[in-house]
Amino acid sequence: MITAASDFFQRQARVRPLEIAFWLATLLPFVVAPAYLSLASQIAITALFALSLDLILGYTGIVSLGHAAYFGCGAYAAGLLARHYTAEPLIGLVAAAIAAGLLGYATSHIIVRFRHLALIMLTLGLGLLVHEAANSASALTGGTDGLQGVKMAALFGFKFDLYGRTAYAYSLAVLFLVFLVARRVIHSPFGLALRGIRENALRMPAIGAPSLAHLRKVYTIAAVMAGVAGALLTQTTSTVSLEVLSFGRSADVLVILILGGAGRLYGGIVGAIIYMVARDQVSGMNPQYWYFWIGLLLVAVVMFLPNGILGGLSALHKKSQ
Amino acid sequence: MLSTKNLNKTFGSLVVAQDIALELPQGVRYALIGPNGAGKTTLINLLTGMLRPDSGQIFLGGSEITSLKPEARVRHGLARTFQINALFPQLSALESVTLAVLERERHAHNWWRRLASFTPAIDEAYAILASLRLGNVAHRATRELAYGQQRLLEIALALATRPRVLLLDEPAAGVPKDESAELFAVIAGLSRELTVLFIEHDMDVVFRFASRIIVMVGGRILVEGTPDEVGRDARVREVYLGKAGHARAA
Numbered sequence: 123m124i125t126a127a128s129d130f131f132q133r134q135a136r137v138r139p140l141e142i143a144f145w146l147a148t149l150l151p152f153v154v155a156p157a158y159l160s161l162a163s164q165i166a167i168t169a170l171f172a173l174s175l176d177l178i179l180g181y182t183g184i185v186s187l188g189h190a191a192y193f194g195c196g197a198y199a200a201g202l203l204a205r206h207y208t209a210e211p212l213i214g215l216v217a218a219a220i221a222a223g224l225l226g227y228a229t230s231h232i233i234v235r236f237r238h239l240a241l242i243m244l245t246l247g248l249g250l251l252v253h254e255a256a257n258s259a260s261a262l263t264g265g266t267d268g269l270q271g272v273k274m275a276a277l278f279g280f281k282f283d284l285y286g287r288t289a290y291a292y293s294l295a296v297l298f299l300v301f302l303v304a305r306r307v308i309h310s311p312f313g314l315a316l317r318g319i320r321e322n323a324l325r326m327p328a329i330g331a332p333s334l335a336h337l338r339k340v341y342t343i344a345a346v347m348a349g350v351a352g353a354l355l356t357q358t359t360s361t362v363s364l365e366v367l368s369f370g371r372s373a374d375v376l377v378i379l380i381l382g383g384a385g386r387l388y389g390g391i392v393g394a395i396i397y398m399v400a401r402d403q404v405s406g407m408n409p410q411y412w413y414f415w416i417g418l419l420l421v422a423v424v425m426f427l428p429n430g431i432l433g434g435l436s437a438l439h440k441k442s443q
Numbered sequence: 444m445l446s447t448k449n450l451n452k453t454f455g456s457l458v459v460a461q462d463i464a465l466e467l468p469q470g471v472r473y474a475l476i477g478p479n480g481a482g483k484t485t486l487i488n489l490l491t492g493m494l495r496p497d498s499g500q501i502f503l504g505g506s507e508i509t510s511l512k513p514e515a516r517v518r519h520g521l522a523r524t525f526q527i528n529a530l531f532p533q534l535s536a537l538e539s540v541t542l543a544v545l546e547r548e549r550h551a552h553n554w555w556r557r558l559a560s561f562t563p564a565i566d567e568a569y570a571i572l573a574s575l576r577l578g579n580v581a582h583r584a585t586r587e588l589a590y591g592q593q594r595l596l597e598i599a600l601a602l603a604t605r606p607r608v609l610l611l612d613e614p615a616a617g618v619p620k621d622e623s624a625e626l627f628a629v630i631a632g633l634s635r636e637l638t639v640l641f642i643e644h645d646m647d648v649v650f651r652f653a654s655r656i657i658v659m660v661g662g663r664i665l666v667e668g669t670p671d672e673v674g675r676d677a678r679v680r681e682v683y684l685g686k687a688g689h690a691r692a693a
Contacts, residue, residue: 127537127562127565127566127568127569127581128559128560128561128562128565128566130535130537130582131541131557131558131559131565132559134558134559135557135558135559306554306555306557307554307555309557309558309559310553310554310555310556310557310558311542311545311550311551311552311553311554311556311558311561312551312552312553312554313554313558314534314538314541314542314545314551314558315542315545315546315551315552317531317533317534317538318531318534318539318542321530321531321532321533321534322529322530322531322532324529325525325529325530325531325600326514327493327512327513327514327517328491328513328514328517328522328523328525328529328600328601329517329542329543329546329547329600329603329604330514330517330518330543330546330547330604331514331542331546331551332514333514335552336551336552339552339554343554
């Protein structure tokens with residue numbers, strides 16, 4: 123029986139027509155821009171990475187400057203597995219998820235005990251640690267040269283080709299499935315607890331909530347998602363470069379999420395589309411000034427749209443009603 | 444129901460709790476009074492585990508809770524509210540209280556089932572809000588609620604944990620005097636099985652709603668007794684410069 127009180131929660135979790143339209147539109151590149159499928163695949167991967175950050179930042183309030191550690195961990199796990207054991211992409215995906223999840227769970231024990239500036243510095247420090255560890259373990263990771271020529275087996279009979287058809291279909295499908303999981307998490311009791319932590323972490327113990335356990339759990343879930351995104355990058359580009367673990371990647375995904383709008387599931391996806399398309403266009407004309415425009419956009423968004431582009435749009439939509 | 448033995452706490456050279464021995468039986472309405480800096484909030488922080496005592500023991504319903512974490516004490520039935528609203532600004536009142544109920548029922552770790560399917564928890568949360576006259580604002584974001592409604596939501600959150608002992612740190616702080624009477628009427632109407640201890644500065648309210656009064660000064664319990672006994676006590680009059688006597692006359 124649905125009562126009036128639970129109706130509210132029902133409505134919150136409802137699938138909106140705009141969402142269906144959005145996901146149908148993600149199929150358009152196959153028809154409209156077949157030359158850009160590789161870019162579309164990169165966008166889907168970045169969107170997945172940003173979605174993972176959204177769970178901890180947007181919904182739980184954990185600001186991280188080292189999220190690339192889990193992305194890179196997944197990327198290397200998938201690369202090493204393909205090189206030494208099996209080229210089966212789905213097995214690689216699972217292995218990467220487990221590897222990144224283990225790293226996430228291990229580091230979560232430190233991360234969740236800190237807040238504010240200390241937390242940001244910790245995530246930054248851990249990110250740098252993992253980056254340098256991968257750099258110095260060059261026998262395994264190839265160091266600054268990275269792993270080249272990671273060959274993948276065909277996926278359900280479809281080969282990974284130069285045009286990126288399989289790559290985009292694969293990345294998009296994984297993004298969609300992980301998105302469904304994230305959506306489910308957000309609309310669960312656990313999702314409500316995460317928002318409680320974000321809104322007032324100190325109050326949570328006073329309602330009997332084991333905040334640290336909640337935090338460890340969401341951090342591990344986010345690490346798994348980031349690892350899956352990293353594995354997709356390895357598998358669709360056939361290489362792993364040390365850059366997957368770089369500070370730049372951690373910073374970029376943060377910028378992407380803030381641009382799109384944190385704490386609204388689609389923010390990371392919208393941010394990734396804008397960021398990656400803009401980079402592709404602008405850096406074609408003027409590669410060295412790329413970050414100038416991103417800086418300008420970031421300043422403008424943070425000043426005028428504190429809830430990101432999606433937040434601005436939804437405020438506009440509410441006003442018009 | 445709640446008791447302490449020789450509770451001590453110092454911050455450096457400042458003694459904030461000295462040899463605190465309490466014995467709060469079930470169902471009693473206690474007022475905790477004393478001048479600013481007497482250690483009233485510190486005592487609540489010690490009882491709820493937000494602060495660790497230097498020495499001494501705390502018991503709840505016969506079992507010792509001295510070394511339990513705050514959230515574990517809440518699960519044992521010890522809830523509190525805060526002097527300054529400590530709420531979840533962007534959650535609605537219903538979401539906040541539902542969260543507290545879900546945590547109590549240990550459903551809040553569930554990340555797969557839909558929140559909307561937990562109807563008993565949601566209905567209970569709504570009933571708690573309705574009983575505190577917050578039913579009509581249940582879907583409003585907390586930050587949009589009037590101040591007095593936020594004070595009530597503080598109590599609603601504490602009640603959602605189904606406490607045996609409820610500690611209220613100045614529940615009417617910042618609420619206009621006429622509204623504060625309404626707030627205390629709500630507190631007076633709480634279940635008689637619940638032990639309540641509240642910190643309050645308004646002596647009219649204290650003498651009207653408390654069945655017993657604890658007076659703290661300088662980290663020590665000066666007097667404990669019925670309103671009559673406390674009102675007659677010469678030491679209390681001295682501390683309050685005649686304020687307590689005045690309140691009794693009023």
